[in-house]
Structure formats: structure tokens, C-alpha cells
Amino acid sequence: MNGQDSLLIVGACTRAAAYSAARAGLVPVCVDFFADRDLAALCDLERAEPSEGVDGLRERAHRMPATDWIYTGPLENRPDVVAGLSARHRLRGNGPEVLHAARDPARVAGLMERRGLPRAEVREGAAGLPRDGSWLIKPRASGGGLGIRRLDSDASPDAASCYCQRFLAGDGYSALFLAGSPLTRLVGVSKQILGLPGSPFAYRGSIGPCEMPWSVVETLRSMGRAMSEEFGLVGLFGVDFILHEGRPHPVEVNPRYTASVEVFELASGRSLLAEHVSACGGEGRGLRPRAGAAPVVGKLVLYAVEPVISPDIPVPGAGSCDPFAVPEVADIPWPGTAIAAGEPILTVFATGRDVEECGRGLRDAEEEWRRRLACRDMA
Numbered sequence: 001m002n003g004q005d006s007l008l009i010v011g012a013c014t015r016a017a018a019y020s021a022a023r024a025g026l027v028p029v030c031v032d033f034f035a036d037r038d039l040a041a042l043c044d045l046e047r048a049e050p051s052e053g054v055d056g057l058r059e060r061a062h063r064m065p066a067t068d069w070i071y072t073g074p075l076e077n078r079p080d081v082v083a084g085l086s087a088r089h090r091l092r093g094n095g096p097e098v099l100h101a102a103r104d105p106a107r108v109a110g111l112m113e114r115r116g117l118p119r120a121e122v123r124e125g126a127a128g129l130p131r132d133g134s135w136l137i138k139p140r141a142s143g144g145g146l147g148i149r150r151l152d153s154d155a156s157p158d159a160a161s162c163y164c165q166r167f168l169a170g171d172g173y174s175a176l177f178l179a180g181s182p183l184t185r186l187v188g189v190s191k192q193i194l195g196l197p198g199s200p201f202a203y204r205g206s207i208g209p210c211e212m213p214w215s216v217v218e219t220l221r222s223m224g225r226a227m228s229e230e231f232g233l234v235g236l237f238g239v240d241f242i243l244h245e246g247r248p249h250p251v252e253v254n255p256r257y258t259a260s261v262e263v264f265e266l267a268s269g270r271s272l273l274a275e276h277v278s279a280c281g282g283e284g285r286g287l288r289p290r291a292g293a294a295p296v297v298g299k300l301v302l303y304a305v306e307p308v309i310s311p312d313i314p315v316p317g318a319g320s321c322d323p324f325a326v327p328e329v330a331d332i333p334w335p336g337t338a339i340a341a342g343e344p345i346l347t348v349f350a351t352g353r354d355v356e357e358c359g360r361g362l363r364d365a366e367e368e369w370r371r372r373l374a375c376r377d378m379a
Helices: 015-023 050-062 079-086 096-102 105-114 214-231 261-268 272-279 355-373
Strands: 006-010 027-032 044-047 068-071 132-139 149-152 162-166 171-179 185-196 199-208 235-244 247-254 296-303 344-352
Touching (some): 027 050, 050 079, 079 096, 105 162, 105 214, 171 272, 185 261, 185 355, 261 272, 296 355
Parallel strands (some): 027 044
Antiparallel strands (some): 132 149, 132 162, 171 185, 171 235, 185 199, 199 296, 235 247, 296 344
């Protein structure tokens, strides 16, 4: 392995970032919880048991030869792990001090208020708040929208591990930014697909890019600039927001490679990870820009409703040298893998001329793959 061209990627699931690394002209090496079949077809990897948590990822990544590295979720919730691995590997991304700041919901809300920008109100605890569902309880170490619930009469939130955020009606989106190139740039907006049985705010997928009114775009640009200036953000970072009464209200900052990056890369034919590495002081050559696969690209995670044993699912385009090709499916489990109810099975993709057409394509793909896998529909 050529250390100069390699990129270590550490996180719960690294497949999307690994293929982004290939589009950046880099050689990915991954540590994650799944070691999916299509990831193994692309690069060297090590798997940690999910029961080991982030500490298991850290131990395996620490044994890797020193090289450049990035992280995916949920390492943004463990600045200590980011600091430890960055003592061995060269971090191309946001360090622990930036994570402490950007992941503090009270600091984000306060910054938005000072800059005269929309915000979702935040409270450290539930004392004095109405128990009518108008506020949400959110884990401080959040990930993928899991664990978010309404504050009602039955809720007993722990202020040490949770905080409260006002619920805002509206559709969920995510804005992707690139900071330090040299200015902060809004890459685009993707629509989030949310909701699982028992987890109404859980992330399921992304569709993008989405067209937004000019006023929303300008507000998002102001938010991105404010956050990068205040927190010292560099490279790619995401801001999840609710479009409430025509204005974007940020609800979470993800200071890392996000799930929507590959959607934008496939739709645009550009390597955003190469730009990220360059913005973080590295050498991200990137493959030559090319025409995007379609105006809009989407992906959707299929979750098991009941226990499933994975059949033999071939890797689409195995042997293909085109990292910009939109796969039919990704995050492919190995044959015979036991998948429990509530766990992800695989990810389907679709393209379209607009968000609506792409969304229909994703629903059709989900239905088709549930038939193939003999899985019950989530409804």
C-alpha cells in the first residue's frame, strides 16, 4: 500500500466514503462494523464487532500504518477517539476542539441568535417545558436521528445525556458545505428521508440536489459562513435543517463526511472528497470531472422488519473501473449474514430528472428488493 495515496476511513459504515476516496484518486483502507461485500471488493478493511463500539474501531485503526485519515459517524461524538487516532494518523478533517464546539446544540443556537438567523430553541433540561409534544428530547451523542422522541407526560429525560429542542413542523433537509477553500461554499441541499417503526426521526436516505428558493440559499450560506468562522470548521460538513415557515432552521451540525456526499458526487460527476482533502491540507487529486449520472440521485436504506438471512447478492458492476457509476444497490451483506429486525439490510439507489421522480424510483426499488429478499414491507 502506498502511504502517500492511501486514506484510512474509520466509522460505523465506511462504504460510501471509500467509494468517494476512489473517486478522489486515493486508495481507501477502512475500519467499520459491517465490512460489506462491496466494500471488500474495493479495498482492504478490518471489521470491529458492533458490541465493541467506537473503542473497537479505535483499537483496529490504531494498529494501521500511519497515513492520512478521516472519520464518518458516529466518531464526531467521541472527540477523545479523534484526538487519539490523530496522534498516530494525519487527520484530514475537524479535530476534537472543533467537535466540542460544533456539536454543542446550545452554542449553535446561540450563534444563530446573535447573527439574526433562524434557529430551533434549545434547553439543557426539561424543567418548566410543556409535556404536549411541542418539544423533542434528543441524545447529546446523536446519530442518524435514533433516540429522538417527543417530550410528553411519560418522558423522563436525563439532562446529562439528553437535551431538549423545540419541535418545528416542516420537511427535513441537509445542507452540505465545504469550508476553507478558501471561503465556505454551499455545495448543495439534499432532502432527507426519515422514519422507521418506533423511530420517526431516524435517517433512511437522501435525494439531491434539491432546488431551493433564493432566500433559503442565501440564509444557508450565511449559516455556513457563521459556523465555519465561529467553530473553525474545515472541509466538508453538513447542517441538518427543518424548512419551517419558508425558512431553514438548523437542528444539528455534522462536522465530517456526511451520508449525502456521494449523492452530490454521483449527480455532479465531481470528487468532493478530493476538494475536502485539499481544504484540509492534503493532496486530493480527484479523477477528471465528468458528466453526472442524472440531475438528481437518491439512496434509501432498507431495514429488516423481521429477522432475515441474506442471500447471495452479487456486487453490481464488479470489476468496473467507473467509480461514478450509480449502483443498483450498495452496502451489500455477505451471503448467510443473519440480520435482526431493525437492522439495515442494504441500500438501494435511483436517479431522476427531479426530486419527485427520484423519490418514486426509490420507492419502486425498495418494493422490488423486498420482493427479491422476501422481506415484509415496513408499513
